[in-house]
Amino acid sequence: MIQLEGVTVRKGDTLILDAISVTLTERRIGIIGANGSGKSTFARLLNGLERPTTGTVRVDGQPTDRKSPLGKVGFVFQNPDNQIVMPLVDEDLAFGLRKSGLSKFEIGARVRSHLDRFGLTHLSERRTHELSGGEKQLVALIGVLVMEPAIIVLDEPTTLLDLRNRRILVSFLDRLDQTLIVVSHDLELMASMDRLIWIDERRIRGDGDAGDIVRAYREAIATEPC
Numbered sequence: 001m002i003q004l005e006g007v008t009v010r011k012g013d014t015l016i017l018d019a020i021s022v023t024l025t026e027r028r029i030g031i032i033g034a035n036g037s038g039k040s041t042f043a044r045l046l047n048g049l050e051r052p053t054t055g056t057v058r059v060d061g062q063p064t065d066r067k068s069p070l071g072k073v074g075f076v077f078q079n080p081d082n083q084i085v086m087p088l089v090d091e092d093l094a095f096g097l098r099k100s101g102l103s104k105f106e107i108g109a110r111v112r113s114h115l116d117r118f119g120l121t122h123l124s125e126r127r128t129h130e131l132s133g134g135e136k137q138l139v140a141l142i143g144v145l146v147m148e149p150a151i152i153v154l155d156e157p158t159t160l161l162d163l164r165n166r167r168i169l170v171s172f173l174d175r176l177d178q179t180l181i182v183v184s185h186d187l188e189l190m191a192s193m194d195r196l197i198w199i200d201e202r203r204i205r206g207d208g209d210a211g212d213i214v215r216a217y218r219e220a221i222a223t224e225p226c
């Protein structure tokens, strides 16, 4: 469970999130909203990448200003190039586990089992810089999965993908057991979530059934002056 209480984020004189209080317990939660509304900042609060200026963020009861909850929450960046650091796919997937206490053999086995599970074994010896955008996005996601976090936050996971790779990624997400928190402008994906939160101008404007929130969001955009 993730709880935000009275969370405000301010950078200098700019207020980025204003008095956000919300408890997240559903398995698949979407976050929508206009460009610059504060979605990525909200997502980054959930694993401690961003600290609240005021208020608290707790993961399973523990504030994210302590070290331990961070391992519980994996974060998949919008741009996989920000996440992929090693020249070969299998080396990259092993990279995050090097301080896990697992042996080299155990790390290799874990990486292979995650690649097998998602039918991506053929990528294991590929050079990461030669992968397509979609392949990179999947490798970045597997790089988080091998760490076995209980919660995964994905920031715009389908933005760089063509329709086929989008379908692959969505079916990939469907097969995950973890709690997922997905920031996206992809309203079809968002409508399939268990709960949807709409962030507008730094505050939560809508929160509830995904279909209802997508409809309200579409209506608001259709009637706003350009």
Ligand SMILES: Nc1ncnc2c1ncn2[C@@H]1O[C@H](COP(=O)(O)OP(=O)(O)OP(=O)(O)O)[C@@H](O)[C@H]1O
Pocket: 011, 014, 016, 033, 034, 035, 036, 037, 038, 039, 040, 041, 042
């Ligand atoms: N370090 C910073 N200093 C000043 N303003 C910032 C800083 N970081 C973010 N912002 C501003 O805060 C606002 C919210 O940013 P955020 O990235 O959370 O938006 P977003 O909803 O994810 O947008 P998008 O859909 O475009 O990715 C934006 O106006 C952004 O310019």
